[in-house]
Amino acid sequence: LRFALKPKVFASAAAARCMSSGNTPTTKLFINGKFVESKTNKWVDNFNPATNELVTRVPCATQEEMKAAVDAAQAVFKDWKETSVMTRQQVMFRLQHIIRENISDLAKVITLEQGKTLADAEGDVLRGLQVVEHSCSITSLQLGETLGSVTKDMDTYTYREPLGVCAGVTPFNFPAMIPLWMFPLALVCGNTFVMKPSELDPGATMMLMEMAKEAGVPDGAVNVIHGQKESVDFICDEPRIRAISFVGSDRVGKYIYERGTANGKRVQSNMGAKNHGIVMPDANKEHAINQLVGAAFGAAGQRCMALSTAVFVGEAKEWIPEVVAKAKKLKVDGGTEKGADLGPLITPEAKQRVCDLIQSGVEEGASLVLDGRDVKVDSGYEKGNFVGPSILSEVKPNMKCYTEEIFGPVLVTLNVDTLDEAIELINSNPYGNGTAIFTNSGAAARKFQNEIDVGQVGINVPIPVPLPMFSFTGSRASFQGDVNFYGKQGIQFYTQVKTITSLWRQEDAGTGPTPTVMPT
Numbered sequence: 185l186r187f188a189l190k191p192k193v194f195a196s197a198a199a200a201r202c203m204s205s206g207n208t209p210t211t212k213l214f215i216n217g218k219f220v221e222s223k224t225n226k227w228v229d230n231f232n233p234a235t236n237e238l239v240t241r242v243p244c245a246t247q248e249e250m251k252a253a254v255d256a257a258q259a260v261f262k263d264w265k266e267t268s269v270m271t272r273q274q275v276m277f278r279l280q281h282i283i284r285e286n287i288s289d290l291a292k293v294i295t296l297e298q299g300k301t302l303a304d305a306e307g308d309v310l311r312g313l314q315v316v317e318h319s320c321s322i323t324s325l326q327l328g329e330t331l332g333s334v335t336k337d338m339d340t341y342t343y344r345e346p347l348g349v350c351a352g353v354t355p356f357n358f359p360a361m362i363p364l365w366m367f368p369l370a371l372v373c374g375n376t377f378v379m380k381p382s383e384l385d386p387g388a389t390m391m392l393m394e395m396a397k398e399a400g401v402p403d404g405a406v407n408v409i410h411g412q413k414e415s416v417d418f419i420c421d422e423p424r425i426r427a428i429s430f431v432g433s434d435r436v437g438k439y440i441y442e443r444g445t446a447n448g449k450r451v452q453s454n455m456g457a458k459n460h461g462i463v464m465p466d467a468n469k470e471h472a473i474n475q476l477v478g479a480a481f482g483a484a485g486q487r488c489m490a491l492s493t494a495v496f497v498g499e500a501k502e503w504i505p506e507v508v509a510k511a512k513k514l515k516v517d518g519g520t521e522k523g524a525d526l527g528p529l530i531t532p533e534a535k536q537r538v539c540d541l542i543q544s545g546v547e548e549g550a551s552l553v554l555d556g557r558d559v560k561v562d563s564g565y566e567k568g569n570f571v572g573p574s575i576l577s578e579v580k581p582n583m584k585c586y587t588e589e590i591f592g593p594v595l596v597t598l599n600v601d602t603l604d605e606a607i608e609l610i611n612s613n614p615y616g617n618g619t620a621i622f623t624n625s626g627a628a629a630r631k632f633q634n635e636i637d638v639g640q641v642g643i644n645v646p647i648p649v650p651l652p653m654f655s656f657t658g659s660r661a662s663f664q665g666d667v668n669f670y671g672k673q674g675i676q677f678y679t680q681v682k683t684i685t686s687l688w689r690q691e692d693a694g695t696g697p698t699p700t701v702m703p704t
């Protein structure tokens with residue numbers, strides 16, 4: 185493969201995504217290496233969350249279009265699978281380079297469609313880029329196993345082979361990182377792919393398709409369809425799709441897991457969360473408060489690993505006024521504005537839902553010590569879906585603001601007397617995505633890491649998302665499936681093991697008795 189690298193070819197983010205026809209910008213499908221206008225009559229209007237101005241119209245792809253995407257992926261699979269592993273590795277080297285060169289353009293599209301601040305959007309790209317970088321280790325990651333002489337003249341060895349056509353369904357909150365958890369690893373293992381990004385912010389995925397093409401991913405090896413339930417049902421039912429990676433809400437995750445596995449597919453489903461941060465009275469106060477506030481309100485709380493629930497142990501509850509004071513200092517603004525700490529929520533409906541959950545806390549007896557519902561953001565953002573940092577204290581485990589994932593800039597706080605009580609509280613919560621403890625006691629930290637039943641644990645680290653040499657190991661109600669995303673498990677998910685047992689003998693084996701019994 186030969187490439188002509190052109191840095192900054194993706195400078196016009198909007199053009200990469202929309203390639204507008206007429207006055208209404210439309211997002212294209214990406215099928216067999218081409219951006220194509222959908223023939224559908226069903227479109228989803230997509231608004232800038234900071235202004236509620238129309239950004240693009242996203243098609244709900246027709247059955248024919250979705251089938252064409254799978255046809256393309258199926259047609260190129262055999263060739264792509266047989267491409268040498270070092271060629272696939274070179275494509276990924278190229279892709280990581282192109283993404284790195286264009287981080288700021290990708291970030292602009294993310295901020296436009298999703299609302300998060302530009303700096304945070306760059307982090308969104310960077311965390312996905314790290315998975316592409318990791319995929320460049322495929323020459324080691326995809327190694328099989330061998331054992332010689334399992335019996336006389338007989339050897340056994342395994343290959344990790346690609347599955348075929350795989351598919352990915354992604355949420356709105358990480359428009360670059362989560363697609364990058366999926367298609368690069370699937371491709372580098374020799375699979376082909378159909379992406380179904382969130383209909384709320386597909387722009388980053390479309391730019392990534394251009395970059396994948398530029399990097400040398402062959403036409404058809406990766407495709408993008410758009411839509412909502414119908415497109416997801418298509419993916420779950422299409423017999424040629426062998427595996428589905430899903431990240432999003434509980435409701436959809438369980439549905440895809442059930443429908444996909446019922447159709448014999450591999451499914452990995454990362455879902456919702458309620459992440460607790462324990463604050464011990466012996467913690468470094470400044471560090472704990474700073475990290476807690478950043479992790480609760482960053483990205484307006486729209487992170488599956490947001491630290492949305494603080495559990496103050498003993499006297500640590502006296503720090504709550506300082507948490508409030510710190511949260512008050514955060515600047516709510518359009519994501520492109522300098523100094524913005526948090527941007528808007530994704531839609532007006534999401535804003536309404538978050539405000540309703542805050543109100544439910546008040547009505548159920550919690551204390552609203554910081555109310556961001558009436559936050560005013562001016563200079564052009566009056567119509568945006570903004571909610572300022574909000575804190576509900578004295579929350580009890582039976583309150584709706586505790587039992588539901590809020591997915592907004594709301595910190596709920598609970599008070600307990602002991603570490604044991606805090607552990608019991610967290611282990612009684614159905615979710616197991618992430619948790620953190622802030623302490624200066626090694627013994628407390630060790631007890632916590634041993635006894636807590638949550639898949640990703642931070643010790644003085646608020647959002648312990650593992651780097652891609654590890655895997656994203658959310659557990660319990662936050663995950664359905666057997667094999668997690670990225671890292672070694674990601675390679676396992678996108679490959680199946682073929683085991684060869686071979687007999688090569690120098691002398692003629694002869695024609696002894698016909699072996700009708702198992703060897704004893």
Ligand code: NAD
Nearest residue numbers: 354355356381382412413416432433436454455456457488
């Ligand atoms: P969502 O479930 O609404 O959407 C995710 C995908 O499912 C989208 O592509 C969407 O088009 C599709 N979809 C929506 N409704 C559907 C339906 N009825 N049938 C079939 N498909 C449907 O999730 P979201 O609001 O985009 O994302 C937020 C959620 O994702 C939160 O719960 C968050 O915790 C979770 N999340 C989890 C992780 C993780 O790794 N555990 C990471 C990011 C986000």
